[in-house]
Amino acid sequence: MQPLKRSFFARDTVIVAQELLGKYLIRQIGNLRLVGMIVETEAYRAHDDPACHAYKGKTARTAVLFGEVGHAYIYFIYGMYYCLNVSAHSPHLAGGVLIRAIEPLEGISFMEQQRNKPFGPALTNGPGKLVQAFAIPPTFNDLDLTQQGPLYITTGKLIDPSLINATRRIGITKAKDKLWRFIIADNKFVSHHKP
DNA sequence: CTCTCGATGCACT
């Protein structure tokens, strides 16, 4: 499996969100390697999406969303969780894809320890949960995810387009009706929410 | 199974 190329992320955020399904998120901690398949994503783009952190313009916090594509955007939320995004957008725009859930493939016992939970959907079926399971620190903000290193994304499993479902995004109050959450149908590690 | 609610800290107004 090779890291995704920069050009993968240099396309419309909504397209990148769909195509990230099935790709592998890799976390290298010394000799330990964690691998998870991306099974749920959400697109957030600045120019037409009030729910996007970058909608009102560039600030210190959201600078990564305006920078080179393929970098990690990690933000702190609700006083106790972090969420992981990848910057992705067409040239001269801004935006990113929230990684909402992964299916654990390697390093499961380490994830169980991180989460203090047994193997099952609750291990990684949410954005805060997967960051905890993968031990991703906030200092990884702006890390280049197209280069092999402590955290990166590689090619993975090909997902049949008929298995990709689009739904409304979770937990937002603005631009609720955009169908920019993408999930792999029937995957056990996708978070379940009302239609 | 469903729904509600509190925890907890920071960016931004």
Place this chain on the structure above:
DNA sequence: GTGCATCGAGAGA
């Protein structure tokens, strides 16, 4: 001071 791109516990059905 307000509002979060969340989670898990607890109550009710």
